[in-house]
Amino acid sequence: MRRVAALAVLAVAAGLLVATPATAAPAVQYTNPLAAQRADPHIVKHTDGYYYMTATAPEYDRIVLRRATTLQGLASAAESVIWRRHTSGEMAAHIWAPEIHYIDGRWYIYFAAGRSDDVWAIRMYVLENASANPLAGSWTERGRIATPLNTFSLDATTFVHNGTRYLAWAQNDPAVGSGTNLYLAPMSNPWTITGTPARISVPTYSWETIGHRVNEGAAVIQRNGRVFMTYSASATDANYCMGLLTASATSNLMNPASWSKSAQPVFRSNAATSQYGPGHNSFTVSEDGQSDILVYHDRGYRDISGDPLNDPNRRTRIQKFYWNADGTPNFGIPVADGITPQRLRSYNLPDRYVRHWDYRARIEANVTNLADSQFRVVTGLGGGGSVSLESTNFPGYYLRHRNYELWVERNDGSATFRADASFHRRAGLADAAAVSFESTNFPGRYIRHSSNLLYAQPVSTATDRADATFVLE
Known part of the structure; x- marks a missing residue:
């Protein structure tokens, strides 16, 4: 996969992420999970320099909010309860999936709730706060978002x-059948839709209908002349996954024919990394504004006893995602718990990334199987201040040299393997702002590419140094 353009701009006032072309985005690193027992996470980066995060609490009885100046800081940020469910009537049960948006100088939280006398009479509601800091001031109930169908509805986003x-939003239409479909409508104000809604997606693929017929949890990012809408499908267990709708930026979004649906999930459970049921995502940006960040929930185990909705252990996670050469988003796989991976782009062949193919390490362009080109830079297996490069989609496998060739192989625990898989991270030999990796057991030999394959070789010429230099993304 080639990085065609890295991010840019968070249009906070518009309440969404709008990316504009720039240079390749520098690497970021976070530690997962970000927050335990917080599902349906929604994170926005505001113009005041703070990230604001809300999510579903497993008791389904309140709306919580926290803020921090960094994404990782949200993990330890104090959490405030800004609203609690009613004791009777509307908004008294199943407080689900809050989202926070800043619109025309005011804060709004969209959420779903049931009734005390019918907990499954789920509808969409809106709170408003005029304070500059949404953790201060008071929240006013703007009431229910009225839709032509007075049926089960949830997961409003704007x-x-x-x-x-x-x-x-997602809503049931009895004329369509059970489950929920995705709908779209223009708004006259932050709590009122106008006109006739368009039904833009119905769960039809097998992966959308496991356990339940579900399209829900929409999130929007605009880039490369297109509008991308992710959504979640199937029951909220290990079958939960993310799909993708795409429309041209010049099309009429209210015309269902403008939207095309991915034939396969774009983000799903991964047994190798022990991540199950990823979904209900939102989008934000890195602290420098240059990288796209996927925010989502999942569980660290597959099997659930009883109703998944009663299992409290969905947790908030974040990871960087990238863009394919054709301008479409590439989310890769839900990465393992711990530090998030990075990519190594060739310094002198900048459309190519380090990846493994049949376990042989090489550089290649257009790596659409993103995880093949992602590595966790971890403490070196050989110690001594070294680092090791762990495969993302084969945890426990590391980049190591064997007969001076670079391979991705399983750690067999031997002293030889630990040494072969350990490197000293150096300032880039061709550019100090980049990186180079020197073998710990063969000093003077660096990871470098030659005829697109990776080797541990000595360097002497300017070409050698460029071949042994990589940019972390």
Whole structure:
């Protein structure tokens, strides 16, 4: 996969992420999970320099909010309860999936709730706060978002496209059948839709209908002349996964024919990394504004006893995602717990990334199987201040040299393997802002590419030094 353009701009006032072309984004690193027992996470980076995070609490009885100046800081940030469910009537049960948006100088939280006398009469509601700091001031109940169908509805999100604010949400239509579909409508104000909603997605693929027929949890990012809407499908167990709808930025978004659906999930459970049921995502940006960050929940185990909705252990996670050469998003796989991986881009062949193919390490362009080109830079197996490069999709496998060739192989615990898989991280030999990796057991030999394959070789010429230099992304 080639990085065609790295991020840019968070259009906070519009309540969505709008990316603009820039240079390749520098590497970021976070530690997962970010927050235990917090599902349906929504994180926004505001113009005041703070990230604001809300999510579903497993008791389904309140709306919580926290803020920090860094994404990782949200993990330890104090959490405030900004609203509690009613004791009777509407908004008295199943407080689900809050989202926080800043619109026209005010904060809004969209959420779903049931009734005390019918906990499954789920509808969408809105809170408003005029304070500059949403953790201060008071939250006013703007009431229910009225839709033509008075049926089960949830997961409202809002975005602006070509000057029009839209609401996207999930709702049941008895005429369609059980489960939920995705709908879209323009808005006259932050709590009112106008016109006839468009039904833009119905769960039809087998991966959308496991356990339940579900399209829900929409999130929007705009890039490369297109509008991308992720959504979640199937029951909220290990079958939960993310799909993708795509529309041209010049199309009429209210025309269902403008939207095409991915034939396969774009993000799903991964047994190798022990991540199950990833979904209900949102988008934000890194602290420097240059990298796209996927925010989502999952569980660290597959098997659940009883109803998944009663299992409290969905947790908030974050990881960087990238863009394919064709301008579509590439989310890769839900990475293992711990530090998030990075990619190594060739310094002198900048469309190519280090990846493994049949376990042989090489550089290649257009690596659409993103995880093949992602490595966790961890404490060196050989110690001594070294680092090791662990495969993302084969945890426990490391980049190591064998007969001076670079391979991705399982750690067999031997002293030889530990030494072969350990490198000293150096300032880039061709550019000090980049990196080079020197073998610990063969000093003077560096990871370098030659005819697109990776070797541990000595360097002497300017070409050698460039071949042994990589940019972390």
